[in-house]
Amino acid sequence: MTSSPWKSTGSDRTAIVTKIRDKARAIRMHSLNMVYAARLGHPGGDLSATDILATLYFGVMRFDPKAPHDPGRDRLVLSKGHASGALYATLAEAGFFPVDWLSTYMKPKSLLNGHPNRNYVPGVEANTGPLGHGLPIAVGIAIASQIDHAGYRVFVITGDGELQEGSNWEAAMAAGHRKLDNLALIIDRNTLQQGARVAETNDVEPLGDKFRAFGWEVVDIDGHDPSALIDALTWPGGRAKPLCVIAHTIKGKGVSYMEDQVSWHHGVPTKAQLDQAMKELSLT
Amino acid sequence: MSAEGVASPRLFDCRDAFTGTLEAVAEEDLRIVIVVNDSIGSSKLSGFRKRWPDRTINVGIAEQNMVGVGSGLANGGKIPFVSAASCFLTGRALEQIKADVAYTNANVKLVGQSPGVGYGELGPTHHSIEDFAWLRVLPNLAIVSPADPWETSEAVKAAALRDGPVFLRVSRFGVPQLPRRSDAVFAIGKAETLRDGGDVAIIANGVMVARALAAAESLDEKGIGVRVINMASIAPLDLEAIRAAADLGAIVTVEEHSIRGGLGGAVAEVVAGYRPCPVRIVGFPEFMPTGGIEFLFETYGLTPRGIARAAEEAIALRGKP
Structure with missing residues (x-):
C-alpha cells in the first residue's frame, strides 16, 4: 500500500487522471454488458456513480486487493447497493477478483448478487440494498478507526433520492457531533430517483446547507471530473469535520439515450442499443 | 457467581x-x-x-x-x-x-x-x-x-x-438463582434439563423458568411427572431436546412473549414435523391492559398455577383418540 494518500497526487496528476478515465470506460462497458447478459440491473445508477468509484479505487484509496481484510485498509461503503454492477466491475478492475466473474452477474448461484454481499465478494465492505444503511455503517467504521488511531478512512456513496431515508440524518448528526474527520460522504447527485425527479418527489434541497447545519464540511463538484474528485477527496489534515462531497452527476452518463432518463433507472438495452452504447463509450 | x-x-x-x-x-x-x-x-x-x-x-x-x-x-x-x-x-x-x-x-x-x-x-x-x-x-x-x-x-x-x-x-x-449442579455448563444452542419426569415436558426460558419449576413441583405433589427444560436459546434450537419432549406426548411452552411466533411457535414447528402431540403455548395473546408486571403475569396465566393448569390440559388432550 502507498504510505501517504492524504496529499494531492501532484506532478503525476495527468497520468492518474488518464488511468482513471480508462478504468471508468472499462467499468461502464462491463456494467452494461452485465445488465445485458443478466436481463436485469440498474444501468442508470451504475453509470452515474462510475467516475466516483473509479477515482476512489484508482486515485484516492489505500488498499491491497490481495489482502481485502487488511485492518488498515481504506473502506468504501456503496450505500446505493443497486449500483452493484459498477461496484463489481470496479473491484474486478482493481484486482480483487477475476474479471471473468462479471459474466456471472445475477446468474443462479453467482457470487455477484443484485446487491453486494461482503461474505461472497472480496472488496465489498457492507451488505447494502435497502437504502439509508450505508452512512450509519460508515460512521461505525470511522469510529473504530478513531478508537484505534488507525488512520484509515471511510468513504460512502449514497444516492440523492436515498437521502429521503431518515436513518441518513441520524447518522449525519452523529458524524457531525463526533467530528469524524476520517469520513467522507459522496452524494451521487444525479437528480433522479426510481420514479421521477427527486425535486418533484420529495426535494432534498438545500442539500449543502443541510449538511453544513449538521456540522459537515461541504463541497460541490462535477462528479464526472476525476481531477475535481481527487482534489475533494485527498484532503490535508486539520479539517476536524466529516466531509460531504456533492458530486453533480448525470444518470446514465456516457450513453446518449440513457442520459438523464428516468426510465433507465432499471432497464435492459437491446442488442442494437448495447452496440451503440459500446461505440459511444469507445469514443470517450 | x-x-x-x-x-x-x-x-x-x-x-x-x-x-x-x-x-x-x-x-x-x-x-x-x-x-x-x-x-x-x-x-x-x-x-x-x-x-x-x-x-x-x-x-x-x-x-x-x-x-x-x-x-x-x-x-x-x-x-x-x-x-x-x-x-x-x-x-x-x-x-x-x-x-x-x-x-x-x-x-x-x-x-x-x-x-x-x-x-x-x-x-x-x-x-x-x-x-x-x-x-x-x-x-x-x-x-x-x-x-x-x-x-x-x-x-x-x-x-x-x-x-x-x-x-x-x-x-x-x-x-x-436456579438450582444447578456445580459443574453446569452453558452453551448457546443447548437446552438444559433442570428436572425430569415422564408425563409432560414444560419448556420455558427467561424469567419463566423459575415459575415452570414451581409448577412442576405442584404437579409432582399430584403424582404427575414433569420434565422442565430451560430453552435459553431460541436460535439455534436444541432439536434433540424438543424431539425427546415430544416423545413424552405432551408439551407446555412458557415465555414472556406473544403466544404467536416465539418459543411456542418454534417448538410447535419442530414437533409438527417429528411426532405431533399437544403443545400448549403460555404467553401473551394481545396488547395488554394497564397493569404492573405481576398483574399481567397473573392475568394471562404466566404463574406456577397457570402453567400447571396448561400442563394438565396438555396431558388431557394427549389422552384423546
Missing part, C-alpha cells in the same frame, strides 16, 4: 450480572465496545462508561443509526455490544438487524434490555413481546434468553467468544 446448591429465595436483577460480566470480559478483550441510545442508565452501563469512555458510543435516541454503527464497528474489528430497551432496539431497527447484522453475519451483540412486559404499566408501546418472533426468522443470528444471573453471566461470555451475531434478552424482573 456460584451455580451450586438450592434455589435462594433472594431475587436478582439480571442486568447486574450482564454489566458485571461485560466489564470483566472487556478488561481482557480490548475489542469490546458498547453502543447505546441514551440507555446507559437503563442498561446499567454507567460503570463501563466510567472505566472506558472512549469505548462507549452513545448515539442518542436513534436506533437505526445505533445498529448500523454497530455493524460498522464490527467491520473495523470491534466487538460491539449494542444495548437498548428491547422494544426499540428490535422494532425500530429491524431492517438494520436483518441486513447490517444477520445477513452481513457481522460480529455484533445485540442486547435487548427490559424485554417482555418489563416496563409493565408503561404499556404495549414499551412491551417487547414480539422480539423472538421477528428475530428468530433471521438466519445467522443466535438468540439467547437467560433465566437467572448465572446463565446471564455465562451467556455474555459465550456471546463475546462467538464469532457472529447474537441477540441477548436481559430482564430486569427479579428472578431467583
